[in-house]
Amino acid sequence: EAGVAQSPRYKIIEKRQSVAFWCNPISGHATLYWYQQILGQGPKLLIQFQNNGVVDDSQLPKDRFSAERLKGVDSTLKIQPAKLEDSAVYLCASSLQLYTEAFFGQGTRLTVV
């Protein structure tokens, strides 16, 4: 069974630039999550989708972060403009239904310089 795919694996950008991350969840999984993990901390939920609708984006910094899941499958997370404090690993996860066992991708490590 294929897992959650994320790309790119690593990204280095300068502050004020924009960046986008891509996630392909496990086939058939209705729920998709984006987490941010700063070094030394546990993952923090940014946004979650049920099919192509947003369920919770209360922790998403909406002035600079945006996410979409247009056809209820793949998702992209964008940061524009990036700040130094956005340096983190961005994890995508999916689950069969809302709030059931989540399966995580390997993440994208973003460094903002």
Added chain:
Amino acid sequence: DAKTTQPPSMDCAEGRAANLPCNHSTISGNEYVYWYRQIHSQGPQYIIHGLKNNETNEMASLIITEDRKSSTLILPHATLRDTAVYYCIVIIQGAQKLVFGQGTRLTINP
């Protein structure tokens, strides 16, 4: 609000059983105990979950006390590949989002 308390770090010898404790004294009747782990440079991985009965799968065993205020994750024969951060999470299944705390950093020593 932290619903669980875990020791920040633990060590265990390779081949021995690793017992990871978790306190969740305010757990409510419909909240499950979930365990995930995160190996270095990877995303978190689901291990096991339970409500009130002890559970076992191919990865680990979960022992929940009778009053449900604490639990222990047991890795019966720890290997070097079990070195990871282990997260204990209490949630209402199907109704609450997964919120990660700081977890326990488990180091398996040769």
